[in-house]
Amino acid sequence: MHEQLTTTGQVPDTAPEVSSKVMRKVASVSLIGNMIEFYDFFIYATAAALVFPHLFFPALGDSAGAVASFATLGVAFVARPVGSVVFGHMGDRLGRKRTLVITLLTMGLATLIVGLMPTASQIGVAAPIIIVVLRLLQGLAAGGEWAGAVLYAAEYAPGNRRGFWSSFPPTGSGLALALGNSAYILVGLFTNDESFMSYGWRIPFLFSAVLVVVGLYIRLRTAETPIFKQHLKSGETTRAPLGEALRAQPRQVLLSAGSVLVIFVLYFVGSTYFISYGTADLGHSRNAVLAVVMAGGLAYAAACLAFGRLSDTYGRRRMLMLATGLGAVWSFVAFPLAGTGSLVAFAVSAIGFLAISGAANGPLGSFFAELYRTHYRYTAAALSYNVGAVLGGGVPPLIIASMVASLGIMSLAWFLAGVGAFSVACLLLLSETRTRKLDADHEVSGRRGDGPECDRRPDSGAVGAQAPEQSSN
Template sequence: MTATEGSVPARTMRRIAIASGTGTVIEYYDFFIFATAAALVFPKVFFPALGSAAGTVASFATLGVAFVARPLGSILFGHFGDRLGRKRTLVTTLLIMGLATALVGLMPTANQIGVAAPILVVVLRVLQGLALGGEWTGATLMAAESAPRSRRGFWSMFGSLGGSIGFVLASATFLLTGATMSEHAFASYGWRIPFLASFILVAVGLFVRLAVDETPVFKGEVARGGTSGAPFVEALKSQPREIVFASGVLVMVFAFYYLAVGYLINYGTHVLKLSRPTVLSIGILSGAVFGIAIVLGAAISDRVGRRRIILAGNAVALVWALVLFPILDNASAVTFAVGSCVTTFIAGFAYGPVGAFMPELFRTRYRYSATGFTYNVAGVLGGAVPPLVAAAITASFGGWAFGLFLAVLCLISLGCTLALRETRHAEMDQPAEKVALK
């Protein structure tokens, strides 16, 4: 172990973990309330002229815009994260995400300002995507670059765990809001409350993040040789193979998770005809299951390796993709809960080690840029595309056909993970050639 790596006291590691997780709770809360609103109310609020089916497709297309913006955000904020530091960049992403989310809550409807409404929502969604493109990476690096090697998998998962908690909060907020007002009131103004509540959460997140220091690994890199002038370009030149294959590792995780937290909400309410409170309650349960699976996957990866856990998750996912929709089509609350929870458990178990696995692949000089880019490219392939095509595929060919589509995505993740080496014993500040061949 190097002098800089893993030298942070346990008490400080707990503070870093809280800062890492708190920030991602807030940012993913903001992100997920948009996903929930896209499934429940946006087709009527912003796309009423398109009708139910086309409005749903347009609504999820708006959701997908953020995924397209995320790789751009990873390059933008990765550049500053590698040049100025992890902490400063994280504060910036939090502020942008919070402001964009709150403005969605203030947005006039299409009936009030016409086509300008969906256009403005898309602009705000792009800002959300840009901010989130730099968020997970920075939060994860804060922990990964400070943690002892023997427990790096565990400490690095708190940024990912924040996403699970954020989704539970988002679903619970919509559930409580919808339960305390009529359908008309909820569609009229109730859906705005979760967006406006992000003002409070952002204030909490800023307080926590400003209290932590820069990572010792980054400070050591600056002291030894300064920072890279063009970190993303340097990453492409130095480790192109790792960037290509790492970009596919998380395709299954994104596909399964955003299927559960996005499209299945719409599928449960409109296709299976389950009540909205039932679907949102099951969503809260599946979000909790996702968090438990993240902790298990991360902790076990410190003992058996990151790659084995990710491979196991993808192998199980390949089978589950083919049976998921036949199970869901029984159209009961029980089978819907089983389908949602198993889907998020598989995704979470494979996701757990990634907070350590991705940073361990790349050098400190460009780690923020390279890790963020590969993570968010997977977000486009797995998080944006499946919800966008799901409605069309299931309507034309049935759920089994969409299951085949998901199985192909699982194969992509499986193959990309097989192409990469185990990283559990890597030092965080070792040269790139040692990272690649370890």
């Protein structure tokens, strides 16, 4: 039953549910905005696997050039915690909506410049330096995007379906992977190898400018979340959300960062590493490998929604541990399977990795939203996620190629199993959050070290709200 909404977005005394119509609009805004931003982030990773070693690191040779190209991916992950602090501060002080507009502009500008970049043969050593700087900007933007998108959905969603609605932003990430790879497939169909290396690889980057304009239009028409509006009205804002988060919930920040490590490792292996592995080591065609990863992006998106929905019934932590365990087991199946040389076997292996990564990402938005207090929720969620990104997404590109070369492909399976075990251990030390409330002031009476764990009443939903396209900001 849908309750009457307020016209101002303020919380009425009865705290009615947000209507399904409003939630569908919120979910669409979150999904599309996140998809556009991470399209920009992912096409860089695809280009790093296919063309950057030859265009920006040719003096290093094939092997060292590939390592250097993958290292630029690591730069973005190092930048992400910085972005989480910068944009988290904005999000907790200025609001979720305004911050998401800024992250989209930052990502879009950096991506467009990559598409216009001269190569090392044209401007020498300046080319790889500029590429690294642009990837750094992408990392800063990505550091603020995920938390803002999932919190936007979570702070609107009714409590009994928060896992489902909060899974739409990471679903957009899966669709971004599919969109980015489909863009490269289309370019490959209309260019030969020489043309692709000359100008074809740039087209997906330049096309991102169109997507960014669409994303800005959507985000500028959204309204701030009702919970954050209530929070502003309560006067409980903090001038230093990072310091407050680290003083109040340091244990949760560290453990939740550890819990996401395996998600990033699984994602990197299933997408970027498998693109290089499939083309360079197994000899599959570029378009065939890109098609596999595109299908993996769709599987990622479907798994996000499914596990987000299941977390509303069975709990966030339980579904996260299930997905993490599946990832560890799958690694011992996938690598021998892919190594058979069959394209079908390769596809099953890569898609499996991406589907499991999506399954783990689905419940994560609601889990982190429920873990932290409103006045530093953006900062704490972004910091936790992106510290995990540094170790889970930034370190593997630096070590996996040399590790596999020295110890064989199964060393990667053992590496994944070890990371998975560590993430499960972190999850076991965190509490279930499914029944916690997200109203703006419930945390004030909570225990300082535990976050909003003292309030385990299931909330019937977020608060009354105007439709998201009716911007009041």
